[in-house]
Amino acid sequence: MGIQIDLDKCVGCGECLSSCPFGLLEIIAEKVYLREGCTFCGACQEACDYQAILIEAAAEAPAAGDSYRGVWVFAEQRNGKLKSVAYELLSRGRQLADTLGTELCVICFGHGINEAQQLIAYGADKVYLMDAPALSSNQDDLYTKGLVELIEKYKPEIVIAGATSLGRSFIPRVAAILKTGLTADCTGLEIDPETGLLLQTRPTFGGNIMATIICQTKRPQMSTVRPRVFKKGTPDGRRKGQVIRVDFNKQRITSRTKLLSFIDDIIEAVKLEDANIIVSGGRGVGKAENFQLLEELAGVMGAALGSSRPPVDDGWVPYSHQVGQTGKTVCPKLYIACGISGAVQHLAGMQTSDTIVAINNDPDAPIFEVASYGIVGDLFKVVPMLIKKLKND
Amino acid sequence: MEYFLNEQQKTLKSLARRIAEERILPVRAELDEREEFPWGIMKDLAEADIFRIFIPEEYEGLGGGCFELCLAVEELSRVCSGVAVSYAASALGSFPLLEYGTEEQKQKYLPDIASGKRLAAFALTEPTAGSDASAIKTTAERVKGGYVINGTKQFITNGGEAEIYTVIALTDKARGARGASAFLVEKDTPGFSFGKKEKKMGIRASSTRELVFRNCLVPEENIIGKEGMGFIVTLRLLDRSRPGIGAQAVGLAQGALEAAVDYARKRIQFGHPIISLPVVQNMLADMATNVEAARALTYAVARTIDSGAKKFTEEAAMAKVFASDTAMKVATDAVQIFGGVGYMRDYPIEKMMRDAKITQIYEGSNEVLRSTIAFELRKRKARRE
Amino acid sequence: MNIVVCLKQVPGTTKVNIDPQTNTLVRQGIKNIVNPFDTYALEEGVRIKERYEGKVTAISMGPPQAEEALREVISTGADEAILLSDSAFAGADTLATSHTLARAINKLKQYDIIICGRQTIDGDTGQVGPELAEMLGIPFVAYVSKIEEIDNGYMRVKRMVEDGHEVIETPLPTVITVVKEINVPRLPSLRGLAKARSAVIPIWTAQELGVDKNMVGLSGSATRVIRVFFPQRVHHGEILQGDLESQANSLIDKLREAKIISGS
Structure with missing residues (x-):
């Protein structure tokens, strides 16, 4: 994949200059010239009337394993209480799962969590719950390993998590181990009706530009979403779902880092x-x-x-x-x-x-x-x- | 104007500008308001090696001269003269040592001044001795193993903040000016304390303080040069340092000029930016011309000194007088261009006007320096040079 | 102590403007800068070196002109700098970037602490640090605001989380990302600038790193940008008119009508 500019075809008309959202094109000596930073978005190719710009499409991606099914939401908790971002993700996760006609699962790690039924009320079909005292602290390493094991075992096609300090810290590690793509801080998640791929939209350049990103060949497709981006849905107490308790394997899942203490520095009455x-x-x-x-x-x-x-x-x-x-x-x-x-x-x-x-x-x-x-x-x-x-x- | 700076000088100038804009600019109004010594900025300057430029390489300096010092002072002063003078005073305090100090003295003090770990200061002025420096009353009495200093120094820049002081005191009262000697006195020497901290019109970030000596014993090895050389040391020192005041004035004037141009472009009156008014254009043109002339003279004198000129009393005085008069005029005109807002503390321009005044007064008032220049003219005529 | 600082050259965004006519980024006059968050990483690396002795190596992946950024970091205290540059690296997402950085760090062989900024100001992902840690197979701590102590193969740090700070101990080698609260980066020094001018900055290409070209750059990226657009802000607000009192009254009335605030 790459971009080719055919200088023989380029007439230096400059039509393409304004098409580049990153302003990377310029005309030098009557020919167009591309600076570093191209994202191969294709806008200039469309703008060129002389077919002088060619985006070479990636060799058709080998279809990502069809064995991957289901939408997963990682539900973060603190001191046994789920963060509201978990419920916000559930409401969007539900829509994604419905569009794909698949199940919505929630993954929750921690200790003393009693909100599993509520997660079902908010839209979960299954709740994978790993509950152990060790999981209430030293979360980074344990969560990374725990989530990787579950993903490898159950193969979801989409995994979304809150872009909290914990999420932004351990989700990239999960993605790196699985060698899959991860899109940070998404503000929009949709399913492409044609390809069934997750369209992940996020701000970039300090919010000046929005980019829509896909993960075509690797699975799962992973995103983090900032708290408050999606709205929490309304619970339905009649919903049925399954709570699956997952064993915490102390031998396999260990932490190298150690949480020594926590210093609370929020002073205001209202968070x-x-x-x-x-x-x-x-x-x-x-x-x-x-x-x-x-x-x-x-x-x-x-x-x-x-x-x-x-x-x-x-x-x-x-x-x-x-x-x-x-x-x-x-x-x-x-x-x-x-x-x-x-x-x-x-x-x-x-x-x-x-x-x-x-x-x-x-x-x-x-x-x-x-x-x-x-x-x-x-x-x-x-x-x-x-x-x-x-x-x- | 192109002054053909070499690579090192260009680097120094741009780094000094960066420090001024990134570190001094955000705090200059506050430093002025609170009359607070800019220790944070002194640390920045130290880390950036800016104190090394006037110290030879053998004492951990970078071996620059008077010209390099001028470049740094000018850039700092373009943003805040109060900060610039605190820096320059350390150079002033180390010049006697550089020129007349023994190898031991240099080894002992210069590396710390070069690294910016310790600031230096120079103490001559007394309540009764301003322009007439020979009227000093502070004495240094020879005792076994050293000298006992008694007296009070006044208006000492970096007083209280510096750790190394060059103090001029009389070792032989009977001989007047020829009976003065220069001593290195370290802060915390018993009998050496600080008196009144002055509240000033301008350069308020800098510290100006009284030094009080009460039976302060300094060791014999702390004399700079020989007994009786105090005024020779002083005169040499001031000849060398005056282009620095010129640079301080040039920087300040440059800052005021830039602010005035900027304001005149943006200020709309009668439907047009005021820079389109001939009367404003004339003022700006004169300001710019004088700033450039002051810079050219200051640079020329500094380069003359660095090139090894033996005598430069007259030229150094000219640079200081011309540049400081220019700074005062340019800053005053800049306030005029700003009009009402220029008079208000919300804008930096009134501070520049307050800061400018001192350059006409200290390190030889312009009146004394004009008479120095005239005296040199007379001497030259008499010698038929 | 061998300290590696990863950094990126980015467009200085303070001047990022959108051309209202063409709706594109105006690049004229935008200088490239070292990603501001990475300057805190470098400063912390230099401070660790000053406190515990050692060496700071700066690594950047980017086009040839990113060499400027590396010269700049030498002037502010890095001992050595290496540029990872190859046309094969272009278009990399965070996965491909961290893979490339990991290969370079492995090539260095010796490393105790790897420091990255919390995120870049252009991409804003903050993913390269944690992904790099995983690819090197070493622990990771994000959002470090203070390094308390390094002793006996362990490091104790304070990190920022939403509602406070955590004190965490991690064995070395480790990767950390730092926040701006950790320090105030120093400006360059004259000696540093002189050193930077003459420094030789090696360029490591894909071949020198021995990387599989399918693992780096666009080919090694799992994600693709398929569309970029400008956020549309539709203005449908109302500027309240009148004197101070009527403005205040009208605001309070409107908020009450909408039941946003309670009261009569």
Whole structure:
């Protein structure tokens, strides 16, 4: 596979230049020239009227083993309680499995988990449960080995997991052992109606570009999905399913790393990811002390405090409050952005919120493009007014 | 203008600029506001080998000269003069050692100055001795094994922060200026303490402090040169360091000029950017011309010194006077171009104007230096040169 | 202590702009930079070396111009740098990239700690570190924010997770990925820049690594990008007008109507 430019055919018309989403083409001496970084997306081939650009298709992939069947969701837990991302993945996993006409299985490792029936209510056909005290800590190595064993045994065609710090840490290792493809941080998962392949869409270039990725020849097709990207479904208590307890083999599944201690450093009352309302501040807040004003508004509204990247970089608020590409992805009912300009990296972490309110003194700030309601004005006047109004009622 | 820098000089200039823009720019307003000594930046400069450039290779330096120092100071000062002067003062404090120090003294102190592990400072000024340096009252009395220093130094740059001080004191009061000697005094020497920390108009990131000596015994081997050489050391030192002040002024003026051009392009009044107004264009053209002239003179003098010129008192004074007057004028005009906002602390330009003033005052006030230049002219005429 | 730092040259995204006419990335004036997260990896490698002695080797896979990035890291403390460059490596996904890096690290033979940045700013996957660890068959710790101690073949680190920090002990050799909280990378030094200018940076090709061409580059990639597009943002919001008080009132009313907040 590769791209060939036939310089004899190229007339240097430049039609192709604007077709390249990465801006990699340029005309030098009346001929088109391609810079490094081509993803072979084919846009330029279509744009060329002279058949001068040719994408050589990969030799037709050997069909990935048909023996692979079923959609799997890895359900992460902490202290025996499943994370909400598990349920979010279940709802999308259910749709994928239905489209493919196959079963949806949930894999869950941990200790003292009693939500298996609930997983079935949310759409699982089977729940593979590996429950052992050892699995409550030292998760990375144990989970990697445990999941690889199960995949090798049951051969699912799709495996999806939450892009949490644990998921992003051990799922790539599973993929590497299985020598299969993995797409990180997907925001869209669909089944291609023609090929039955999983179409995995994800942001790249800091959210500037979306790419749709497939894994054609290797199985399973694996993706991680950030929390809050998909919506949790509604449970159906009548659903039937099977809970399969998997033995934890202490001899085979061991950990080289050791968890010595855990330091809890979340101080806020409401966890950001679980909050219904988030009041968030950006560079426009000016300094650390001014965050007190936002905290006050958050207090009145029962909201959690969020932040864009600059206040975290400047040490005004701890990293655990950061929303965006390198922080948390949130999807509250209401997101109030105060003094946040709305860089794509920040939008990537909050734009799926149900309602977005933007308060900024720059009417051209990109945050207004995603805002449901915008107030162009000084946040130091608007926020106190909101606090006053909300308190009075 | 193309000054034909060699490879090392280009590297130095671009690295100094990078440090200024990446490390100093984000904190300069805060350093100014809090009057805080820029230790973090001193560490950055040290790690980047910027303190090595004025120290010979045999003492772990990189063997540059006056010109290299000027390039670094100019780039730092383009962003913040307060930081630039804290750096330059360490060079100033080490010059006497470089020129008149014994091999032992150099081996003992220069490597630490080169690595930036310790800062140096130079202490001459006293409450009664500013332009008239011969009026100093601090004494160094010969005792067995050393000298006992008594007196107070005033307005000492890097005072309290530096660890190695070159102190000028009288070993023979009767001989006046010829009775002065230079001593190396380390911080934490018993009897040596720090007095008042000055609150300044500008260059507020730098430390300016009193040094207090009360029966401070320094060992014999800490004298620089011989007894009575204190003022020779001082005059030589100031001749060498004045292009550095020139560079500080050039950098500051360059920073103010760039800010003014930038603002004039963006500021719309009467429907057009103000840079399209002839009156603004004239100001900017004069500012740019003077900055370039000041730079050319400063560089020329620094290169003359590095090329081994024996005497350069007059030229060094010219560079300092011209560049500092230019800095003051350019910074003032830049504030004028900014108009109302230029007067506000939200913009860096008022700081540049405050920072500029000191360059006309310290290391020889421009009035004293003009008389120095005139004196040289007279001497030359008399000698029919 | 033999420390290997893996890094990538990426377009400096702060200037990534989209041409509104053509909807493509504007590349003019975009300088390539060392992936910012990798600079923390390098800095940490250099600090480990300064604390425990050893050698820092930087490895990058990329086109020939990625040599610039490697010169830059020599100026900030790497002892040696190796560029993995071959037309066969082009178009690699994380699987093929980590395979190539693993072969190069195996060729180095001696390694105790391998450090990567948490992710790149262009691809954003964060997968190369963990995949590399598996291909080398050694332990892995992600999101390290502090190296507490290295002693007797073990390393104790602090790593960031969603709600706090974990202290983890791992035997060496190991792969870690680091977050920006771990350090402030130093700027180059003059001596470092001089060293970087004259440094010889070997280029290892597919042949030198002895890799199967079907395991690297596009051929070795399990994933394919089949479509790229720009996220569409449809603006259907409303800018609230009026004076401060009426803006506040109208916002609160609207939020109440939509039952987003409670109250009268």
